[in-house]
Amino acid sequence: MNRHEIPTPALLLDLDAFDDNINKMSSHLKARNKAFRPHGKTHKCPEVAKALINAGAIGCCAARLSEAEVFAASGIPGLLITTAVIGKEKIARAVALANKAADTIFVVDDRQNVRDINDAAGKRNAPIKLAVDLFFGRTGIAPGQPAVELAQLIDSLPNVSFVGLQSYDGAAAHTTPFDARATRTKTTMGKAVETRAMIERAGIACPLVTGGSTGTYRFDAENPGMTELQPGSFVFMDMEYGTIGGPDGSEYRDFKNSLTVVTTVVSRPPGFAIVDGGYKAFSTDRPFTPEAVGIEGVVYGWAGDEHGRLDVSNASRDLKLGDRIEFIPPHVDPTVNLYDSIYALRGDRVEAIWPIAARGKSQ
Amino acid sequence: MNRHEIPTPALLLDLDAFDDNINKMSSHLKARNKAFRPHGKTHKCPEVAKALINAGAIGCCAARLSEAEVFAASGIPGLLITTAVIGKEKIARAVALANKAADTIFVVDDRQNVRDINDAAGKRNAPIKLAVDLFFGRTGIAPGQPAVELAQLIDSLPNVSFVGLQSYDGAAAHTTPFDARATRTKTTMGKAVETRAMIERAGIACPLVTGGSTGTYRFDAENPGMTELQPGSFVFMDMEYGTIGGPDGSEYRDFKNSLTVVTTVVSRPPGFAIVDGGYKAFSTDRPFTPEAVGIEGVVYGWAGDEHGRLDVSNASRDLKLGDRIEFIPPHVDPTVNLYDSIYALRGDRVEAIWPIAARGKSQ
Numbered sequence: 041m042n043r044h045e046i047p048t049p050a051l052l053l054d055l056d057a058f059d060d061n062i063n064k065m066s067s068h069l070k071a072r073n074k075a076f077r078p079h080g081k082t083h084k085c086p087e088v089a090k091a092l093i094n095a096g097a098i099g100c101c102a103a104r105l106s107e108a109e110v111f112a113a114s115g116i117p118g119l120l121i122t123t124a125v126i127g128k129e130k131i132a133r134a135v136a137l138a139n140k141a142a143d144t145i146f147v148v149d150d151r152q153n154v155r156d157i158n159d160a161a162g163k164r165n166a167p168i169k170l171a172v173d174l175f176f177g178r179t180g181i182a183p184g185q186p187a188v189e190l191a192q193l194i195d196s197l198p199n200v201s202f203v204g205l206q207s208y209d210g211a212a213a214h215t216t217p218f219d220a221r222a223t224r225t226k227t228t229m230g231k232a233v234e235t236r237a238m239i240e241r242a243g244i245a246c247p248l249v250t251g252g253s254t255g256t257y258r259f260d261a262e263n264p265g266m267t268e269l270q271p272g273s274f275v276f277m278d279m280e281y282g283t284i285g286g287p288d289g290s291e292y293r294d295f296k297n298s299l300t301v302v303t304t305v306v307s308r309p310p311g312f313a314i315v316d317g318g319y320k321a322f323s324t325d326r327p328f329t330p331e332a333v334g335i336e337g338v339v340y341g342w343a344g345d346e347h348g349r350l351d352v353s354n355a356s357r358d359l360k361l362g363d364r365i366e367f368i369p370p371h372v373d374p375t376v377n378l379y380d381s382i383y384a385l386r387g388d389r390v391e392a393i394w395p396i397a398a399r400g401k402s403q
Numbered sequence: 404m405n406r407h408e409i410p411t412p413a414l415l416l417d418l419d420a421f422d423d424n425i426n427k428m429s430s431h432l433k434a435r436n437k438a439f440r441p442h443g444k445t446h447k448c449p450e451v452a453k454a455l456i457n458a459g460a461i462g463c464c465a466a467r468l469s470e471a472e473v474f475a476a477s478g479i480p481g482l483l484i485t486t487a488v489i490g491k492e493k494i495a496r497a498v499a500l501a502n503k504a505a506d507t508i509f510v511v512d513d514r515q516n517v518r519d520i521n522d523a524a525g526k527r528n529a530p531i532k533l534a535v536d537l538f539f540g541r542t543g544i545a546p547g548q549p550a551v552e553l554a555q556l557i558d559s560l561p562n563v564s565f566v567g568l569q570s571y572d573g574a575a576a577h578t579t580p581f582d583a584r585a586t587r588t589k590t591t592m593g594k595a596v597e598t599r600a601m602i603e604r605a606g607i608a609c610p611l612v613t614g615g616s617t618g619t620y621r622f623d624a625e626n627p628g629m630t631e632l633q634p635g636s637f638v639f640m641d642m643e644y645g646t647i648g649g650p651d652g653s654e655y656r657d658f659k660n661s662l663t664v665v666t667t668v669v670s671r672p673p674g675f676a677i678v679d680g681g682y683k684a685f686s687t688d689r690p691f692t693p694e695a696v697g698i699e700g701v702v703y704g705w706a707g708d709e710h711g712r713l714d715v716s717n718a719s720r721d722l723k724l725g726d727r728i729e730f731i732p733p734h735v736d737p738t739v740n741l742y743d744s745i746y747a748l749r750g751d752r753v754e755a756i757w758p759i760a761a762r763g764k765s766q
Binding site: 045047048049050081103104106123124126127129130149150152153173175178179180210304305306307308309314316317319320321323324325342343344345346347349361362371373374377378379380399400402403 | 408410411412413444466467469486487489490492493512513515516536538541542543573667668669670671672677679680682683684686687688705706707708709710712724725734736737740741742743762763765766
């Protein structure tokens with residue numbers, strides 16, 4: 041199959057750009073002696089997770105238990121579930137996952153939840169690995185003494201073990217410009233590093249401080265207190281990450297746009313080209329519309345669940361019924377979550393079709 | 404399984420409200436002698452399509468070929484694919500679908516596309532059924548003479564047959580208030596009815612004029628020139644359809660909110676409750692956030708791909724870690740498209756789990 045035969049709308053991956061992105065991040069972190077556990081919530085695709093492990097990643101983060109279950113079923117090691125697992129049924133599943141993949145790490149921010157996991161885990165050779173999730177605006181427990189006390193609770197229980205801190209600051213990832221982003225992540229990650237020191241002073245080992253993102257990896261990788269980074273979006277990139285600003289104030293170009301959505305012109309009313317990609321083909325959570333690739337002067341407008349309306353009055357070439365147009369998505373993670381597979385291309389040749397096996401696994 | 408055991412986030416369907424919605428629409432159209440071909444793009448679920456057929460629907464619309472293929476595989480009759488099928492590969496699949504389900508109707512708005520379908524169809528006992536898609540702002544050919552000429556072309560070709568007009572005005576569905584909506588759909592549907600008369604004066608039978616929506620069904624059902632209605636959202640409803648205005652200027656309450664997204668509180672920082680539903684649990688294409696059910700004073704704020712941040716400072720009751728909260732989605736169709744199944748509830752009991760078999764089938 042080649043690029044022009046793929047049924048649209050579809051996700052296309054430029055493998056050359058993808059390989060470059062992976063190698064760049066991996067070598068950057070390796071040179072700074074940081075572990076690399078990229079976030080699987082971006083791609084939800086075991087083949088992508090394997091490509092990252094082949095490039096030196098020690099495992100894969102998962103946003104949710106059900107996402108981690110899919111990665112585990114595909115043999116991906118080193119799972120870290122970055123949201124707390126809450127409720128009796130889910131804790132039972134978490135224990136089952138830990139029984140199968142003993143190196144899996146779960147995050148916690150609540151004392152009762154820790155006790156519930158300990159109780160459900162039962163007596164075991166390998167205690168369930170827990171990291172304390174620190175609060176920087178969304179989930180987590182306050183850094184400092186509250187986090188220390190939660191670590192002490194974990195340390196006191198027989199069926200769970202404290203492995204470290206999750207220190208993820210979602211807002212830092214998208215802070216602009218470059219210098220403000222540096223300041224923000226240095227400040228918040230600094231609190232994590234202080235908390236780590238407090239825990240160690242309390243006599244508890246804290247081997248793990250994990251966090252960071254595609255937006256902050258440069259700064260976090262220079263932070264001697266952080267042990268591992270968990271960026272996700274860099275494998276594909278998107279319009280939004282392009283806007284966060286590079287060191288010279290321009291676009292953020294550390295990584296290449298490797299992922300596009302390909303659509304077809306399915307109707308051609310005067311002045312417009314209607315393509316077969318709308319709200320079900322692109323996520324709409326960002327305040328901009330998809331960016332056409334390979335044609336200038338085309339402005340995408342949302343036109344419902346299944347359609348986009350391209351203003352082609354200033355287009356650099358004519359668009360005819362049946363023409364294909366690729367777009368960079370505004371925001372990659374929830375866009376990928378709309379598709380069942382990724383068409384992995386080397387040039388115009390489809391080298392593989394990768395199932396997005398954890399698509400929809402938000403539970 | 405009961406309501407409280409469903410892994411979150413998940414789609415819940417209140418079967419009592421769902422049954423009421425279906426019966427109301429079905430009896431309304433039956434009393435006015437209109438055929439009822441509800442749109443499957445809302446639910447993408449063969450079990451919902453079957454429930455509608457059991458209530459008198461003659462078939463099911465599909466937004467796309469791949470969606471229709473799923474319905475056909477489930478034995479749903481009377482398919483109408485409401486977007487033109489463009490390109491060699493898709494036309495070949497359309498012919499295969501017509502060979503399997505001869506009553507399937509495809510829409511067209513382009514002369515070359517009509518010829519391509521005719522050529523691909525080959526000599527056959529049952530010509531492929533084509534309806535001309537009329538332009539009211541998105542896809543389609545202009546009503547009046549251009550549409551007549553396209554009908555004539557279809558009528559002149561051996562392997563396709565002209566069955567009528569698709570007259571869908573997407574903007575009419577959401578026009579507010581009630582009276583403006585009435586005026587809009589009467590005007591646009593009036594053009595379809597005129598076009599039908601022109602086609603019949605040209606000596607071509609035009610048995611079908613299909614269109615209408617949850618927002619316009621009252622008005623379209625009174626239009627003697629329309630033969631069938633294809634509303635979709637009424638089965639579930641959503642926040643947006645609530646805002647389009649009823650006859651007394653209040654909320655639009657013709658149908659009940661039967662569908663909710665259930666989430667769990669997974670973190671409880673001071674003043675906020677973080678739930679496990681974000682951009683991957685709700686579509687974000689409307690300018691409002693999910694509406695909590697069964698609790699007052701809760702304001703949902705987007706908090707990324709997997710989280711929502713509830714401001715609970717004015718909540719009518721305390722929210723604890725592990726509590727479940729249901730939300731009416733802002734916009735139902737693209738929200739349903741995020742999930743693999745619908746939990747169909749009678750009271751608190753899960754009566755069935757219905758696969759959303761055409762989820763992601765936007766091709």
